[in-house]
Amino acid sequence: MEPSQQRPPVVRLRGAVALLGRFPALSGVDLDVDAGEIVLVRGPNGAGKTSLLRACAGLLRVTSGTAEVLGCDLVADPGSVRPMVGLLAHATHLYDDLDAVENVRFRARAAVGGARPAGLDAEVRAALDRVGFPTRLHDVAVQRCSTGQRRRVSLAAMIVRRPRLWLLDEPHAGLDAAGRDLLDGLLVEAAAAGATVLFASHELDRAEAVAHRSVTLVGGAVHDEAST
């Protein structure tokens, strides 16, 4: 699906500033991302890629400028957007002592306020299958899984929430070649289904093949934008 030109942008930042302590991690970002777009965020280490993703997730407060994500004003109430976004971060966000099914089920139930919808277990196992997580490991504590396997569980825990905005920080890290191909396919599928994808990556060849366009951050601000 082509990015929508009719609806308001999913992400709309104007002069967005966010601080890590006293350090301006974002120093005036201007960015629009439309529904259904896949946007690659590139830039050198320390450019503000992770901070941009965390700000869009409502985890890093935007202290000045304007920031609207999925219609939520992140300056006034950063928490309001959190239930609608999925974040695949450097950390896996998993509980070591729980197995893959329990971790994903917890996140799925949390996404619906703690309720236990019918067919939940089947949905959880389907999500794990979809990310290529081996069935024989479904009931093994994730602390015994490899880095790549944990990454897949983390991805399953994200997609089972059905986020409208996917935020992924170095999503290919830790995955084998098959896992990377699978991830790229998931991003394209998500965008085709109407979700918006904003991801940071240093693997430019692979990432540019998936993204509709890229933005380059330097020093906490958008340096340039380009179609891919």
Place this chain on the structure above:
Amino acid sequence: MSALREVLAAAALVAGKDLRIEARSRVATNHVLPFVAVVVMLFAFALDTEATTLRRAAGGLFWVTVVFAAVLVVQRGAQLEQQDGAGEALRLSGLRPAGVFLGKGAALFVELMVVEVVLAVAMVVLYDLRLGGVVLLVVTAVVATAAIAAAGAIYGPLVAGLSGRETVLPLLLLPVLAPVLLAASRAFEVALGRGVGSGWPWVGMLGMLCGIYVVLGALTSGPLLDET
């Protein structure tokens, strides 16, 4: 779902998750219970100049031991959310913060009750205690433990992200628990036939303290969750 149902559903989900993790990791069994056993024996070595000394001080010794054990249990409960960014996922989940607070508190309550049952058995055997007012003992234990758990669910997340949290937590938590220690010890003394007057006013005081901690925790649960 109504707001109250959402809070209760979130509480049940979080409490279930924490208790499942504790059942798997057995930190309470392998670390806290041996600690409690050692403390009970140390008190016996220190005070057993005459058998009546231990019996006279049993109420206070019980609650001092519970409070020290509570510091360990609270620390562990807060650490769970530090595992690989798990707390960040909790913030993103969209669960009602008051529900997360109540869930963490409920899990602490259950874990502390298990510790108290083992401690009570150990003290009855080692100190040759005769239990008098069982109803007063049980009600005091339940209400005091709820107060300790509520205070722990406030202070645990508050210090979780701090360096030196192992020393900061007791410094913050123990003064807050001092009135609980006082009231619970006096009520136990009465129940064990060592105190004067009725024990129920002390239970009333415990109920009031518990109410204050629960209301305070629920009101501050949003910022608390952001500290997780």
